[in-house]
Amino acid sequence: MNAKNAGAKRFRGGLTGCGFFSRNHLHAWQDIDTAEIVALCDADSERLQATGQAFGIERLYTDAAAMLSAEKLDFVDIATTAPSHRLLVEMAAHAGVATICQKPFALTLADARAMVAACDQAGVPLMVHENFRWQPAIQAVGRALQDGLIGAPFWGRVSFRSAFDVFSGQPYLARNERFIVEDLGIHVLDIARFLFGDVERLSATTSRVNPAIAGEDVATILLTHESGVTSVVDCSYASRRVQELFPQTLIEVDGADGTLRLSADYQLEIHNRDGTHRQTVTPPPLAWASAPWEAIQGSVLNIQRHWIECLRNGCEPATSGRDNLKTLTLVEATYLSAREGRTVTLKSLEEEATVDTSGSLSAVSR
């Protein structure tokens, strides 16, 4: 613990889901001296044991309910895939434990709304681990826009185009009927919301290029933001570029007083009346980082630090469950627009939510 944090409360967490991505969470927790993962849970006992051994965590559970009742936790970090999220989040809410949940928060808006309601009713904080906006380069773009360096933005493009083999690390992605929008587009849409604000309407096309997978691997989405900005969100896992850029998100913004470009290799260029300013916004040099994941790993550390600050200060996380409902609604709207070939107004999807008699929210989805 460094001098600044000496005497500060150390938040005790339990992590559920010791799979492919969890090691990034666990390494990041080790870098945060005011947090400690004291217990692990995974239904797969081999994975559980291996992860416990790798990270020096001895209190191991194959059942999340058992972990919650045996441990005195300040928070749980749910790093499982989406089908288990509602059960695990509601379980934590009923136990009165603050909760982080990996993205995609849910596979339906109904499940997402139910989780937000459960945590609200229990009075526990809920954050979705929507980390892409926490990458240093994306934060730098956000700061530049907020500082007015290019004046009021009127147009933007947020783009992720790659042919990286995500399926070897995450084989379930090849089997999901919904692929790129639900898994990756969700990050890119969240960045568009982060930079340009909430969305009034959108229209989208999707297609599948790779015949070996079940879902779509290309999506192009035209968004009209409430702020008046028009943006294009485009993502592809079928783009064989000269330089493979995974997992970089490229950004273009035109404003009333200038332009901003985040190009390959984290090159940020801001052009305005004062001239052209260039900087490289590389990911932080973490001891546990591994190529090409450095930017994502840096964002994991940043979002988890933010969570601990929020627990300490009682503030709502930037990507709270409530906030993430809006990103998830963009995902639903994208699929609906692509399926029906029409523009979708976000309000119309929000209004489809109805309160059922049990008090939980439900919505028509898919």
Ligand code: NAD
């Ligand atoms: P994974 O399948 O490798 O691991 C999930 C683990 O959860 C498995 O070990 C499984 O046994 C365990 N599990 C599932 N249900 C459980 C339950 N009810 N109780 C206890 N254990 C349970 O998945 P992954 O690739 O690590 O992905 C996990 C999540 O992280 C996904 O939602 C994925 O979208 C997300 N992810 C996010 C990023 C990012 O940058 N934000 C990157 C990769 C993956």
Ligand code: 89V
């Ligand atoms: O964020 C994710 O869930 C990952 C990746 C960045 C590889 O798309 O699937």
